[in-house]
Amino acid sequence: MVVVDHRRTSAGFALLVVPDTTSAALQVAQLLVDELQQQRQPLGLATGRTMEPVYRALVDELAGWSSPARARLLGSWQSFNLDEYMGIGPGHPGSFAAYMAHHLVDPLGLDPARVCLPDGLAADLAAEALRYSRALAAAGGIGLQLLGLGLNGHVGFNEPPCGPEAGTRVVDFCPTTRAQNAAAFGGDPAAVPAQAITLGLAEIRAASRIVLVVTGAAKAPVLTRLLQEPPSPALPASWLQGHPAVTVVADRAALQEGPG
Ligand code: GLP
Secondary structure, three states, X not given: OOOOEEEEOOOOOEEEEEOOHHHHHHHHHHHHHHHHHHOOOOEEEOOOOXXXXXXXXXXXXXXXXXXXXXXXXXXXXXXXXXXEEOOOOOOOOOOHHHHHHHHHHHXXXXXXXXXXXXXXXXXXXXXXXXXXXXXXXXXXXXXXXXXXXXXXXXXXOOOOOOOOOOOOEEEEOOHHHHHHOHHHHOOOHHHOOOEEXXXXXXXXXXXOEEEEEEOOHHHHHHHHHHHHOOOEOOEHHHHHOOOOOEXXXXXXXXXXOOOO
C-alpha cells in the first residue's frame, strides 16, 4: 500500500492522497478493519462503484485471517447503509440490498439482520424513514461513516439543494443522479427509481468519524468544488466542513494530479 501524502485542506479535512483506486481501496479497507476491531458504534456504509474495490479489499484482507480471528472481528458486526431505492427490494439486482448481499454479506458470511438498510418495498415510505432513523439512534448512531461523492455533490442521496440539518427522509432524484446510477438498471436513466430513502445530513454529520472516498477523473470537478467552496445547500457534501473528524481519501485522478 502506497500512501502518497497526508495533507490538511483549507476546508478542514484531512486529505489522504493515494496513487490510484486500488491504493484507495486498501487504505479504506484498513480503516474499516481498525474500526471493526474497536466495535464501539455501528458502521455507516455506502454503495456505488467507488465502494466495490473497497469491499473487495476488505473481503480479501479477511480471507487471510484465521477463522477464530475473523469470527471475533465479524461476530458483532452492525452496519447501517446510507440509502435504498424506493419500489424495489433485495430481489432486484439494482437494489442496494442486493449490492450489499453480493459485495459483503455473502462473501463475509455476515448475518443479514446485522446489515441494515431502509426497506425499499415499505408501503408507507415516510414511516419507514422514521423507523430507520429511530433504529439507528437506538443502536447508538454511526461510528465510522463511509461516504462516496455524487457528481452533483450529494452524499447518501442528499440531493442539492440540501441544508445541514436535513434528517432521514424520502427524496426525489435529480436527473444527474438517475443518469449516474443508470448502469445498475440496464443503462436506462428512466429505469432508475425516482425516489429513495436516505440518511440525512444530520445523521451523517453526527457520526464520530467520516471517511469520504473520491476516485477517478470524473469526480475531479465536484472534488475541486468541495475543496474550494464554502458550505452551501448547492453542494450537500460541503456541510461536512465543520465536522471535527473528516478524512477525504482521494486518488490522483480525482485531484487532477499527475503521477508523483
Ligand atoms: C450514489 C449513492 C452513494 C454513492 C454515490 C457515488 O448514488 N447514493 O452512496 O456513494 O452516489 O456513487 P459512485 O461511487 O457510483 O460514483
